[in-house]
Amino acid sequence: MISLFPFDNIREPQKHFMETVYKAISEKKHCIVSAPTGVGKTAAALVPAVKHLLEKKVKRIIFLTTRHTQHRIAIETISRINEKNNISLKIGDIIGKRWMCSQPNADKMRSSDFFEFCKSLRKSDRCEFYMNTRKNSGFTNNAKMVVSQLEKTFSNVERIREFSSELRLCPYEIAIEIIRGADVIICDYQYIFNAGIKAGFLKKSGISLSESVIIVDEAHNLPKRLRDILSARVTTRIIKRSILQAKRYKENEVIPHLVKVQDAMNFLSHNIENEKKVKKQDFLNLLWESQDDYDNVVSEMSDAGERVSEQSRNSYLSSVARFLEFWPKEDAGFVRYIKNEPDNTTLFYNCLDPGLLMGEVISETNSFVLMSATLFPLEMYRDILGFKRDNCYLESYKSPFPEKNRLIQVIPRTTSTFRERNEQQYKSIAKICSDIIASCKGNIALFFPSYAFRNNVLQFIQTEKEILAENKALSREEKDELLKRFKALSNKGAVLLAAASGSFSEGIDLPGDYLKGVVIVGLPLEKPDTEIIELIDYYEKKFGKGRLYGYVYPAMIRSIQAAGRCIRSEKDTGIIVFLDERYVWPLYKKCFPEDWNIEIQPRDYAERIKSFFTSLNKKRLPKNS
Ligand code: SF4
Numbered sequence: 078m079i080s081l082f083p084f085d086n087i088r089e090p091q092k093h094f095m096e097t098v099y100k101a102i103s104e105k106k107h108c109i110v111s112a113p114t115g116v117g118k119t120a121a122a123l124v125p126a127v128k129h130l131l132e133k134k135v136k137r138i139i140f141l142t143t144r145h146t147q148h149r150i151a152i153e154t155i156s157r158i159n160e161k162n163n164i165s166l167k168i169g170d171i172i173g174k175r176w177m178c179s180q181p182n183a184d185k186m187r188s189s190d191f192f193e194f195c196k197s198l199r200k201s202d203r204c205e206f207y208m209n210t211r212k213n214s215g216f217t218n219n220a221k222m223v224v225s226q227l228e229k230t231f232s233n234v235e236r237i238r239e240f241s242s243e244l245r246l247c248p249y250e251i252a253i254e255i256i257r258g259a260d261v262i263i264c265d266y267q268y269i270f271n272a273g274i275k276a277g278f279l280k281k282s283g284i285s286l287s288e289s290v291i292i293v294d295e296a297h298n299l300p301k302r303l304r305d306i307l308s309a310r311v312t313t314r315i316i317k318r319s320i321l322q323a324k325r326y327k328e329n330e331v332i333p334h335l336v337k338v339q340d341a342m343n344f345l346s347h348n349i350e351n352e353k354k355v356k357k358q359d360f361l362n363l364l365w366e367s368q369d370d371y372d373n374v375v376s377e378m379s380d381a382g383e384r385v386s387e388q389s390r391n392s393y394l395s396s397v398a399r400f401l402e403f404w405p406k407e408d409a410g411f412v413r414y415i416k417n418e419p420d421n422t423t424l425f426y427n428c429l430d431p432g433l434l435m436g437e438v439i440s441e442t443n444s445f446v447l448m449s450a451t452l453f454p455l456e457m458y459r460d461i462l463g464f465k466r467d468n469c470y471l472e473s474y475k476s477p478f479p480e481k482n483r484l485i486q487v488i489p490r491t492t493s494t495f496r497e498r499n500e501q502q503y504k505s506i507a508k509i510c511s512d513i514i515a516s517c518k519g520n521i522a523l524f525f526p527s528y529a530f531r532n533n534v535l536q537f538i539q540t541e542k543e544i545l546a547e548n549k550a551l552s553r554e555e556k557d558e559l560l561k562r563f564k565a566l567s568n569k570g571a572v573l574l575a576a577a578s579g580s581f582s583e584g585i586d587l588p589g590d591y592l593k594g595v596v597i598v599g600l601p602l603e604k605p606d607t608e609i610i611e612l613i614d615y616y617e618k619k620f621g622k623g624r625l626y627g628y629v630y631p632a633m634i635r636s637i638q639a640a641g642r643c644i645r646s647e648k649d650t651g652i653i654v655f656l657d658e659r660y661v662w663p664l665y666k667k668c669f670p671e672d673w674n675i676e677i678q679p680r681d682y683a684e685r686i687k688s689f690f691t692s693l694n695k696k697r698l699p700k701n702s
Contacts, residue, residue: 432463493599
């Protein structure tokens, strides 16, 4: 197996990682691996899977990732394995259908709307790209030609889109055709876990999961993604829009049904201050009398929604119909609640148990390899995802980067607990942050428990460096622009303010001098609302670890994930500061990676940061200076 490894040097943890994956696949078992940045996870997971593929013990390798950069890295790794070993593994690369679609502005649509939109265009022969690609359930000559050209080389999504657009073909259909003949498929989680997408994808691409190895990258996100797939919600705002849409598109017969749903939600939310649990039957009793009536209304609404999507890109009616389809489903592993906000009320049917979905896919699949830099504790992931103790290997590795390159501090002087959020607390936090910003040479990022908390502290921060604040409402382009500006300021030094729960805490790579320090302000615990309380209760009953699995560990994972933005390569240097008194409490402290050498600095934190950067500079100076 080692001979397949495509790089010159193989690191010791990589070797162990590969052996574990090889063993798991041989035994038709699974493995969950926590490996920090720098271990070389992608190659370590792919090489043993390729070995099994070459030995014809499995037929496909499916590499699941949400990040575009990971698509590129996986493709490069397979390409190197091919070159080094003179073999010709074929790759199929695909992202979400709406991101591949050639129709203008498809990427701006909500995914449920896009699904209906694409279906209705195809059904009514109104998508020229589809019609140019498929004919009488086969492929057109142009489509065949493009597929054969793309199959000759490694074709990533960009290349598929480029070739397809020249001949006005559907890039999604082209990608699926390439996947039919591919050994290694790189795609998003949805293709394997979303039942509505999975069945069609597996059928069209001819994949059998029982003969496949599924590698899940960034697997710390998997539980949340699975829960989201099984969850549904509806708001009074959406219902109002549905009524307007029904009037506009002359779907008048569904209006009384929508009004009934709206009245039921208003009744359930009457006199509640914020949110409360709702029983399945409480809502059903306010709707239609028999199950048959209920089913008829849902199907009527769904048909009307489909007709609307033939004329409009947003079908609110379909959203309401989808929610009503979900609501009568099972109670076990779910929470139902209603929430009031100014001018809007939301009814939730949310999944608490990712194992409900994962369990099904595990039973169909030869082997899963789950990997991430922040999969801790490994036992929690095994338990909540539904792996059995005796068929799942757990491994974790230390960071391969030099310890001297980083300074990790805990400053136990302040807290972000809800009951102690007051102006004095914000001022104290801002004072420490200002000191750290001044002591840190270069760019620094501060991650807060929430945007609201960040804004409360921001008003008291004093610095001469430029402050850039990320917020939830920024579009992808605006976020890219913000990061570009942040990088451009790295010589002078700038301050990036973000939320630990936001996309910047894990989706950004700022190597080298682009980021010299990260401060995790407070503990990003979720607000203990109805859903979190139910989650804790559910995990307590199922595993006897409700508070840990439902509350404490997810917050520590967010903290450590955000801290991981700082050191991205062997040569990176920087400081990581955890600013909250609870980080020294045993409950939280034991969650830090074992190989972290953490200094607890109640007072001299700024001096220590300065001396750290001074010592780094000295090491860089030539000996005779
Ligand atoms: S068939 Fe292809 S091009 Fe047409 S709407 Fe669907 S994804 Fe887009």
